[in-house]
Amino acid sequence: MTTEFDLGRLLAERGAERYELHGKYLNHQLPRMLHTIGFDKVYERGEGAYFWDADGNDYLDMLAGFGVMGLGRHHPVVRKALHDVLDAQLADLTRFDCQPLPGLLAEKLLTHSPHLDRVFFGNSGTEAVETALKFARYATGKPRVLYCDHAFHGLTTGSLSVNGESGFRDGFAPLLPDTAVPLGDLDALSRELKKGDVAALVVEPVQGKGVHEPPPGYLRAAQELLRKHKALLIADEVQTGLGRTGDFYAYQHEDGVEPDLVCVAKALSGGYVPVGATLGKDWIFKKVYSSMDRVLVHSASFGSNAQAMAAGLAVLSVMENEQIVANARVTGDLLRSRLTALIDKYELLADVRGRGLMIGIEFGRPKSLKLRGRWTMLQAARKGLFAQMVVVPLLQRHRILTQVSGDHLEVIKLIPPLVVGEKEVDRFVDAFTDVMDDAHSGSGLMWDFSKTLVKQAVANR
Structure with missing residues (x-):
């Protein structure tokens, strides 16, 4: 007798093992990295520019699967x-x-x-x-x-x-x-x-x-x-x-x-x-x-x-x-202008650049003595750690998924689904402002987390 394959049942029975399965049978460094930076989330479903976890919390996707999800998920x-x-x-x-x-x-x-x-x-x-x-x-x-x-x-x-x-x-x-x-x-x-x-x-x-x-x-x-x-x-x-x-x-x-x-x-x-x-x-x-x-x-x-x-x-x-290209241009201009306006406010924010909904946010050496010392500590351990310090609280505190733009780069890249609009721009800018306020306070959760990143960077040398 042939037993029908039941994908829903398989996921219900084994889905909770996802990180263990990956560590055992696939790239073992991926779950290790995700655990280290607190990105080991369990997303249950996705639609448009959002994910949801098992508790019903929504997460704004500003990564689009490295650009794959141009129309968002499940159009x-x-x-x-x-x-x-x-x-x-x-x-x-x-x-x-x-x-x-x-x-x-x-x-x-x-x-x-x-x-x-x-x-x-x-x-x-x-x-x-x-x-x-x-x-x-x-x-x-x-x-x-x-x-x-x-x-x-x-x-x-x-x-x-x-x-x-x-x-x-x-x-x-x-x-x-x-x-x-x-x-x-x-x-x-x-x-x-x-x-x-x-x-x-x-x-x-x-x-x-x-x-x-x-x-x-x-x-x-x-x-x-x-x-x-x-x-x-x-x-x-x-x-x-x-x-x-x-x-x-x-x-x-x-x-x-x-x-x-x-x-x-x-x-x-x-x-x-x-x-x-x-x-x-x-x-x-x-x-x-x-x-x-x-x-x-x-x-x-x-x-x-x-x-x-x-x-x-x-x-x-x-x-x-749905005029997707025009939306990318208009929404991208709005997001870039809102972020550019923050450069004079935050000494750690060096540049905002890009076109449409492909935007780079670059961080740089601050002027104030207190922040400069912390920045120098991070750079000595590994270039790119400050950008990672921004990415982590964006996800942990504000449920926004972003990425550091490349190895040893102090740049965050935003490549959200091209269906995002003003609501998503507001949510990202508000969250980014909160994270930068914390970074410029010279203390708080961000700098506590930096110690974990420094230890990890030194251990991987």
Whole structure:
């Protein structure tokens, strides 16, 4: 007799073991880290920009699953599309036919970048970047790829080759031929291009680590240099694309920029299904897929699957019908202006920057003697501890989930779901103000917690 699988029953019986199961069978350092900083919460459900725990307390999500939940959790239109595509019982992934959904999603996606012609669908942002790197090298016949200092483009081997942080690269070499150039430095770019072996420059129009933008005009000038040397411009829009910065793509903030290849992922499926896409010019695709013998020269087993394609179509429909991009621009401007107004009030607050709903809050060395001593203590133990001191009480006292923007950075990055509005801005700014008041009092819970962070940092050296 066949016993029916009951997911609800399994979760009811074993859900409380979640941290123990992870520590035993998955990455054992994750639960350890979460316990240390007090992030070992048990979230029971999520909807829109909020989570709820078992006691019914709501938590504001200013992280969006590292940008995956662009429409928030469980948007009803995306949910219905997934139910519909499962009920349709399509003959999916036969691999030797052409299903309608991939073509329809590609057509819709390309309307937002009319200078591009074709799409390859994979399963993640790092796959989208891998595709762009392979296509650029094959199309140009050149081996080397340029990237920017402090860039993040993924963690598979090719993407890791263009990752600007040594902490991710150490121990995984040898990687692809590559060279880092400073973000915004056209002279450095020109010097590398003159060597004649560069296939492409891959760049985030707004860097995720630290939330840094290139200087105005850089992307356009870089594009002209690349074309002069028959190299390609790859825009990594995995985190910045699909409305995050207040335009559909972040490169569109600068007139005349038309990348040869564009990478998207994360928010494309509404957070439900792994998906990635590489958009490119017709001649590049035709060079890679130059004959019937090469029809499978680059492919993905789960690429273009019906669930991902249906979710992507639903996401783009919601973005258009609910004016998601305009909301990201307006709400982002409001949040950034409210936070910028606090810089003169708090000596520990150094900068607020970003575009749309991708905002970096940077902390810096205070002027007053009492705070300077505490700041110096933290910096000596490990750079980035003060930002972590802010993130923790935002969650513990105010039930707001945020993140430090990168290892050894005194920057908090805000990338909330693009559906947040004035109510969420008010809640975050009020909470942030309370935390900064506590930090500037020179005592209190924040500085008590700093002792735990310092001990942990010293122990991990």
